[in-house]
Amino acid sequence: MASVRFDAVGKRFGSVEAVRELSLEIADGEFMVLVGPSGSGKTTALRMLAGLEAISAGSIFIGDKRVNDVAPRERDIAMVFQDYALYPQMSVFDNLAFGLRRRKVASDEIKRRVEEAARVLDMSELLARKPGQLSGGQAQRVALGRALVREPQVFLMDEPLSNLDAKLRTQTRGEIRRLQQEVETTTVYVTHDQVEAMTMGDRIAVMNDGRLEQVGTPEELYERPANRFVAGFIGSPSMSFFTGPEVGLTLPRNGAVVGVRPEHVRPWREGLIGPLKGRVAFVEALGRETFVGVDVGEARLVVFEEGRAVRDVGDEIEFGLVESGLRYFSSESGAAL
Amino acid sequence: MGVAAAPLEAAAREGSPGERPPGEPRLVGYLYVLPAFAVFAVFVLVPLVHAAWISLWDWNGLPNSPATWAGIGNYTDVFTDEQLRSAFVHALILLVFYAVLPILIGLLLAGVMARARVRGLALFRTILFLPQVIAMVVVATMWKMIYDPENGALNRFLGWFGIEGKSWLGDFSLALPSVGLIGTWVYFGLAMVLLTAGVQKIPPSLYDAARVDGAGPFREFLAVTLPGLRGEIAVALTLTTIYALRNFDLVYITTQGGPGDSTTVPAFQVFSRAFQGSQVGSAAAVGITLTFVIFLISFAINRVAERST
Numbered sequence: 003m004a005s006v007r008f009d010a011v012g013k014r015f016g017s018v019e020a021v022r023e024l025s026l027e028i029a030d031g032e033f034m035v036l037v038g039p040s041g042s043g044k045t046t047a048l049r050m051l052a053g054l055e056a057i058s059a060g061s062i063f064i065g066d067k068r069v070n071d072v073a074p075r076e077r078d079i080a081m082v083f084q085d086y087a088l089y090p091q092m093s094v095f096d097n098l099a100f101g102l103r104r105r106k107v108a109s110d111e112i113k114r115r116v117e118e119a120a121r122v123l124d125m126s127e128l129l130a131r132k133p134g135q136l137s138g139g140q141a142q143r144v145a146l147g148r149a150l151v152r153e154p155q156v157f158l159m160d161e162p163l164s165n166l167d168a169k170l171r172t173q174t175r176g177e178i179r180r181l182q183q184e185v186e187t188t189t190v191y192v193t194h195d196q197v198e199a200m201t202m203g204d205r206i207a208v209m210n211d212g213r214l215e216q217v218g219t220p221e222e223l224y225e226r227p228a229n230r231f232v233a234g235f236i237g238s239p240s241m242s243f244f245t246g247p248e249v250g251l252t253l254p255r256n257g258a259v260v261g262v263r264p265e266h267v268r269p270w271r272e273g274l275i276g277p278l279k280g281r282v283a284f285v286e287a288l289g290r291e292t293f294v295g296v297d298v299g300e301a302r303l304v305v306f307e308e309g310r311a312v313r314d315v316g317d318e319i320e321f322g323l324v325e326s327g328l329r330y331f332s333s334e335s336g337a338a339l
Numbered sequence: 340m341g342v343a344a345a346p347l348e349a350a351a352r353e354g355s356p357g358e359r360p361p362g363e364p365r366l367v368g369y370l371y372v373l374p375a376f377a378v379f380a381v382f383v384l385v386p387l388v389h390a391a392w393i394s395l396w397d398w399n400g401l402p403n404s405p406a407t408w409a410g411i412g413n414y415t416d417v418f419t420d421e422q423l424r425s426a427f428v429h430a431l432i433l434l435v436f437y438a439v440l441p442i443l444i445g446l447l448l449a450g451v452m453a454r455a456r457v458r459g460l461a462l463f464r465t466i467l468f469l470p471q472v473i474a475m476v477v478v479a480t481m482w483k484m485i486y487d488p489e490n491g492a493l494n495r496f497l498g499w500f501g502i503e504g505k506s507w508l509g510d511f512s513l514a515l516p517s518v519g520l521i522g523t524w525v526y527f528g529l530a531m532v533l534l535t536a537g538v539q540k541i542p543p544s545l546y547d548a549a550r551v552d553g554a555g556p557f558r559e560f561l562a563v564t565l566p567g568l569r570g571e572i573a574v575a576l577t578l579t580t581i582y583a584l585r586n587f588d589l590v591y592i593t594t595q596g597g598p599g600d601s602t603t604v605p606a607f608q609v610f611s612r613a614f615q616g617s618q619v620g621s622a623a624a625v626g627i628t629l630t631f632v633i634f635l636i637s638f639a640i641n642r643v644a645e646r647s648t
Binding site: 049052053054073074075079080081083084085087088089090091092100101104105148152158 | 542544545547548549550551552553554555558562563566567569
């Protein structure tokens with residue numbers, strides 16, 4: 003096990019700067035999630051850490067060792083790929099054993115480790131099958147198993163759940179987290195799904211356009227986003243943004259952009275800031291709660307209502323804001339104020 | 340079909356025979372195939388059966404001359420007749436030059452390409468594929484000129500380095516490999532186009548996985564490139580094997596099977612026996628045997644390719 007450190011790492015593809023000045027420290031045993039929209043540089047960062055992509059600037063350290071010029075096979079990492087990348091001609095057993103054989107592990111030790119991994123992942127009956135005979139979920143477990151048996155310094159996972167259906171994804175999310183806590187191996191996990199990031203990461207690094215926007219625990223990112231991008235990216239439905247004049251309010255920080263999450267926008271009652279009036283633009287009734295999109299002048303806010311609210315598009319609605327839930331961002335830089 | 344839904348569906352399909360899903364061809368489909376089958380039968384099946392019939396006789400090919408029953412005599416000749424046996428042995432040797440060598444070279448290139456993206460690949464591929472589009476007659480004539488002992492390009496080229504030229508097509512031990520190398524030159528392009536196209540279809544993540552797992556270039560080739568190209572290898576091997584075994588024009592133009600019988604091949608024997616030697620029955624037997632050998636080898640190649648899936 004080892005810590006990982008990105009020190010002002012950059013990557014250029016021709017004229018495109020995929021990763022800019024990325025500095026990030028990942029503690030030994032930590033589960034770090036790199037999250038961001040597509041093209042944000044998160045996968046490139048992971049591939050540089052794996053050694054699959056050359057580093058254009060800066061340094062990457064695994065433990066105390068600078069690995070810029072170290073081949074992937076000598077970095078002692080294991081990687082789980084989005085499409086699983088199982089060797090199609092090999093049985094599941096051989097897929098799991100492949101990396102160990104390359105490292106000249108004794109064959110009875112290989113057998114022990116593979117069987118142990120198969121037991122932990124509940125796939126002992128799959129060992130003789132070929133990847134073509136596996137379901138998506140099973141193939142995903144095999145891919146995890148292949149990383150697990152290696153007992154590496156660092157696990158790298160590149161969107162390993164994005165090919166699974168929603169239910170399996172939720173289930174596997176918990177399972178990966180549990181496994182990681184058991185083996186306590188440093189893990190870098192790339193995803194574009196903020197729900198995955200929020201539920202799995204010890205800490206989350208939000209990336210956008212090749213830059214690191216913020217690093218922090220899920221709670222920090224949710225409660226104290228460093229800028230408008232992070233505020234809008236984390237949380238679902240996402241934070242609503244408006245300015246005081248747009249909605250006819252005078253707020254403490256004039257001229258700033260105000261961000262507010264749906265749970266802090268409620269139907270009008272005493273004690274809230276308001277009342278504000280608007281027209282219903284959309285209704286998302288989820289059963290336990292209802293999100294109501296409301297147009298107020300130029301701005302659109304999402305109102306949170308308990309239970310199944312009876313609203314129709316075009317209805318007038320009166321609502322208010324919870325003061326403690328308001329976040330202020332610079333209208334120029336987008337940075338939190 | 341769900342059990343509960345069965346009675347409903349059956350009712351909906353009342354009057355339609357059998358359990359055929361909607362849209363599946365019915366027996367009447369065979370009627371539509373009939374015209375094509377008739378043409379195929381007249382021009383392929385009947386001549387084939389006729390050839391098989393002829394192969395059982397000793398006949399000089401003239402319409403009014405008598406034929407004597409030979410039974411399987413013409414077939415046992417294939418194994419006992421020195422000339423015919425060596426023709427089949429030569430065909431198998433040419434297999435190495437036509438099929439094995441081009442595919443090995445193609446694989447080497449595909450393996451390199453999997454590691455490093457080659458610039459200008461399309462142009463490169465077109466150039467190497469060119470021999471494929473030239474008529475074999477032209478290729479053969481051209482190479483005959485290149486191999487010419489007096490003024491051939493090859494001997495002149497060797498002369499610059501002080502190496503004494505050889506009679507490439509006239510020497511008993513050199514003639515067959517020399518003819519074979521022409522085949523390598525022609526079919527290398529085909530193998531390469533198939534294999535390099537195949538290698539681009541292998542998911543890059545497999546290479547990434549192999550590298551992270553600790554595979555070096557050679558192990559990566561064995562674990563990822565080679566299995567990934569299995570289908571393409573089978574196609575290339577089948578095609579080039581057929582070309583090698585039925586090879587005629589190249590031999591006819593460059594050596595006429597000579598010197599002696601050192602480059603004779605089955606297809607050339609079919610030709611010379613049928614149209615020069617008045618041994619039509621024997622020619623037919625060689626042709627049928629050749630067909631059978633080609634079928635057998637192609638079948639074996641594809642069985643092996645399928646089994647290792």
